[in-house]
Amino acid sequence: MQLKRIVVTGMGALTPIGNNITEFWNNLRNGVSGADTITNFDATKFKTRFACEVKNFDATSFIDRKEARKMDRFTQMAIVASDQAVQDAGIGDDNVNPDRVGVVFASGIGGLITFQEEVTNFAKGDGTPRFNPFFIPKMILDIAAGHISMRHGFRGPNFAVVSACASATNAMMEAFNLIRLGKADIIITGGAETVISEAGIGGFNAMKALSERNDDPKTASRPYDKDRDGFVMGEGAGVLVFEELEHALARGAKIYCEIGGAGATADAHHLTAPHPEGLGARNVMLQALDDAGMTITDIDYINTHGTSTPLGDIAEVKAIQAVFGGHAYNLNISSTKSMTGHCLGAAGVIEAIACIQSVQHDIVPPTINHFTDDPELDPKLNFTFHTAQKRVVNAALSNTFGFGGHNACMIFKKYSA
Known part of the structure; x- marks a missing residue:
């Protein structure tokens, strides 16, 4: 069976460093931190009192006020980012079959x-039970997909994916495969997360997962730094339009890049800690390369999971070196979480957008907030510290890993007819 080729024809984003693709990319390549004191709630008594919040977001500027009240913040952001992506892709009633467009x-x-x-x-x-009648529809995580489909009249495959911090990449993988198998022409895909709240920060504090560098929030997310002390919570939404190549060409859509391949594995090791040798991470990168029919030398840039946790960063780097061998020294590696924080279920797509922009512009965004080398990490690797670097990026690989041992990986490459 000849699998179809899939391209990206639209993008949208709401992030801690930009409320659209242009703002996000400009701040990303310029090394801007999105971390600051929490404003979503009073965090005075919490161990962590800062996060990477989306700034200046008013859902009612985009969604009818009455409808917005029926949605949780994560759904509001999903809708705004998807509106951006659908508009960017030029999708309209006259150029798509809504029965063949999914979410x-x-x-x-x-x-x-x-x-x-x-x-x-x-x-x-x-x-006395006095609950909002929209309590359940606002809370359930599949509702964002439902709202997006209803807003645009898309009647193709529609469902949600959850795999902790790997969720958005797993969603994109499902979208990719649905189109490859001929189940749809277009899939709107991505993720949204908004858990900067008492429960969210308090819960992750209890796990000792978050940085507590309250005296210097903007430098708290320190992937690969010797003194990293946990991740910085982020929030936001990212949306991509995946489209079958011939369908995109037929309607004259602009093409940002082609999807090379994808992979998904499990660590089968621990609830929250990665496999110490990065076994699952190694396997998922190999799987993605095999799916893409690519070799290690085809990859120029890896956007790592790189959360700024003591164990996670080391395990992922071990996995990269195990997969890429000597070619690892030719790669650019960076963690954009140093700027956006960790957007959990939205991280995969926000970082996918960073990869796509790198492929488009031949610029690798930096890993900021590096002060002290970690002796457990190979100093000859190029972690793209401090500033963005210009280089030809023919293909970029994006890693995302989640609590529960979930690993997901996707490759984005320059489109060539």
């Missing part, structure tokens, strides 16, 4: 803010 969307946690509000309000009462 495969992700979130790691979903409507945590709504869940917290409703349960807290109940606990404060006299035990």
Whole structure:
């Protein structure tokens, strides 16, 4: 069976460093940190009092106020980012069959803010159940996919994917395969996450997963730095339009890049810690390369999972060296989480957009906030510290790993007829 070729024809993003693709990319390549003191709630008594929040976001500027009240913040962001992507792709009633356009969307946690509000309000009462009738529809993480399809009338495959911090990449992989197998012409895919709340920050603090560098939030996310002390919570949404190549050409769509291949594996090791030798990470990169029919020397840039955790960064670098051998020294490696923080279920697509922009512009965004070399990491590797680097990027690989041992990887490459 001849698998179809898939290209990216539209992009949209709401991130801690930009509320559209242009702002996001400009700040990313210029090494701008999105971290600051939390404004979503009073975090005075929390161990971590900062995060990478989306700034200046008012859902009612894009969504009818009455409708916006029926949505959790993660769904609002999903809709705004998907509107950007659909418009960017030039999708209209006259150039697509809505029965052949689907939505495969992700979130790691979903409507945590709504869940917290409703349960807290109940606990404060006299035990009488007075819940918002939209409590469940606002909370469930598949609802973003439903809203996107209803907003645009897309009647193709529609569902949600959850695999913790690998969620968006797994969603993109599902979208990729659905089109390859002929189940749809276009899939709107990506992820959204908004858990900067008492429950979100408190819960991750209890796990000792977050940085507590409250005196210097902007440099708190320090992938590959010897003194890294945990990740910085981020929020946001990213959306890509995946489209079958011949369909895109027939309607004259602009093409950003081609999807090379994808992979998904499990560590089968620990609830939250990665395999110490990066076994699952190694296997998922090999799987993606095999799926793409590419060799290690075809890859120029790796956007790593790189969360700024003591164990995770080392395990991933070990996996990269195991897969790429001597070619690892020819690669650019960077963690854009040093700027965006960790957007959990949206991380994969936001970082995919960074890869696509690198392929488009032949610029690798930096890993910022590096101060002290980690003796456990090979100093000859190019982690793209401090500033962006210009180089030809024919293909970029994006890694995302999640609690539970989920690993997902996707390759983006220059489109060539």
